[in-house]
Amino acid sequence: MGKNNNIMLNALLVNLFNRVMDTESKAVITEQFKDITNNDMHIIEAIGIGEPRSMSAIAKMLSVTVGTLTVNMNSLEKKGYLVRERSTEDKRVVLVTLTEKGRSAFFHHRDFHKAMIKSAVKGLDEDEMKALISCLEKLNRFFEGSENKD
Numbered sequence: 001m002g003k004n005n006n007i008m009l010n011a012l013l014v015n016l017f018n019r020v021m022d023t024e025s026k027a028v029i030t031e032q033f034k035d036i037t038n039n040d041m042h043i044i045e046a047i048g049i050g051e052p053r054s055m056s057a058i059a060k061m062l063s064v065t066v067g068t069l070t071v072n073m074n075s076l077e078k079k080g081y082l083v084r085e086r087s088t089e090d091k092r093v094v095l096v097t098l099t100e101k102g103r104s105a106f107f108h109h110r111d112f113h114k115a116m117i118k119s120a121v122k123g124l125d126e127d128e129m130k131a132l133i134s135c136l137e138k139l140n141r142f143f144e145g146s147e148n149k150d
Contacts, residue, residue, distance in 0.1 A: 013139075020116075027112045033105055035079050041109045043072055044081060044102055052085070052095035081105060 025038040033041070046061045047053055059069045073096065076082050081102035087093035098106060121129060 024112060024116075028109050030108070033108065036076070036081065036105070040072060040076055040081075041105060043069070043076065044098065044105050045109055047082060047096050047098055047102070047106075049098060049103055049106055052097045054087075055084075055094045055096060058096060076102070 021038070028038060028041050029036070036044075043058070043062065046058045055066050055069060055073070059066045062069065073082065073084065077084060079101075080099055082096055082098050084094050084096050087095055121132070124132065
């Protein structure tokens, strides 16, 4: 790939990242959810709406330590977005569940992502969709660290 393509691709990726973060923050942190941050929304997303999740599982999903996560969890619990309880099977394990307020935030955040994806793939044919997915998978592997050893 030529130098100009590399420069253009870098500019596009940096701009895209910044715009996604800015747009998501403006779309997700509404009047209803003004008491939390975009980072809090991602924690809520990691907790999910299924079975209770352990603090260690959530921390792993977010690539943070349990200690770092605890600070955010304290705030979210105080604001009524989640509850934490000790496991009845293993008292060392803390399980986290979203409250109704937390579930509402989860669905609000999920709806933003659905709209973003719908807009991103609008008009793509099957081959373009496959190419986009392939490129994003490679980019994801890079950020996971499996392809940035050079």
